[in-house]
Amino acid sequence: QVQVVQSGAEVKKPGASVKVSCKTSGYMFTGYYMHWVRQAPGQGLEWMGWINPNSGDTKYEQKFQGRVTMTRDTSITTGYMELRSLRSDDTAVYFCARSHENDFWAFDPWGQGTLVTVSS
Amino acid sequence: QSVLTQPPSVSGAPGQRVTISCTGSSSNIGAGHDVHWYQKLPRTAPKLLIYGKTNRPSGVPDRFSGSYSATSASLAITGLQAEDEADYYCQSYDSSLSAVVFGGGTKLTVL
Numbered sequence: 001q002v003q004v005v006q007s008g009a010e011v012k013k014p015g016a017s018v019k020v021s022c023k024t025s026g027y028m029f030t031g032y033y034m035h036w037v038r039q040a041p042g043q044g045l046e047w048m049g050w051i052n053p054n055s056g057d058t059k060y061e062q063k064f065q066g067r068v069t070m071t072r073d074t075s076i077t078t079g080y081m082e083l084r085s086l087r088s089d090d091t092a093v094y095f096c097a098r099s100h101e102n103d104f105w106a107f108d109p110w111g112q113g114t115l116v117t118v119s120s
Numbered sequence: 121q122s123v124l125t126q127p128p129s130v131s132g133a134p135g136q137r138v139t140i141s142c143t144g145s146s147s148n149i150g151a152g153h154d155v156h157w158y159q160k161l162p163r164t165a166p167k168l169l170i171y172g173k174t175n176r177p178s179g180v181p182d183r184f185s186g187s188y189s190a191t192s193a194s195l196a197i198t199g200l201q202a203e204d205e206a207d208y209y210c211q212s213y214d215s216s217l218s219a220v221v222f223g224g225g226t227k228l229t230v231l
Binding site for chain 2: 102
């Protein structure tokens with residue numbers, strides 16, 4: 001079955017970078033876009049952008065432009081999200097999610113989430 | 121301030137019906153972009169409940185249904201159960217922002 005498994009929790013200092021991985025299995029990796037969404041403590045869901053695993057093309061939400069890079073390694077069916085110049089308000093759970101098979105902008109399934117804590 | 125507006129909270133007794141509204145604008149729901157609904161339990165990933173305004177993924181009970189009109193959408197939950205207590209989010213695409221947008225989330229309490 002389709003599985004999406006993310007890397008473990010990270011603790012980073014302000015100004016550092018973090019790279020979260022999203023290992024997929026059970027479907028054609030290059031056939032579905034991968035999206036990244038985050039949720040800060042006590043806050044709602046926030047979309048960060050997408051990557052086309054086939055071409056490597058990306059689209060980032062304007063708020064994250066210049067600080068985020070989404071990449072993929074098709075040989076191991078894994079996507080990555082790197083966020084740089086971390087601030088305390090980047091503390092959040094980061095999710096990867098696949099485009100739904102019938103609707104590009106619906107997300108299913110999701111990874112389990114990766115907690116990134118930014119603290120000095 | 122979220123682009124899509126949801127009530128912060130709703131509640132209902134077991135067995136009752138509740139609805140959660142999602143109000144957008146002419147650049148998202150009103151532009152014909154699909155609306156999707158997610159259920160979010162603490163410390164778990166969001167779960168897709170409704171996609172394309174009214175469609176249920178396989179495995180989602182038919183107690184959950186979606187509807188829409190003009191610039192808004194709604195999620196209805198019938199036969200409320202204790203396990204339905206969660207946060208619910210609507211999501212769409214906004215043409216003006218060229219971005220995916222979420223509602224602020226609605227906390228459902230089963231009394």
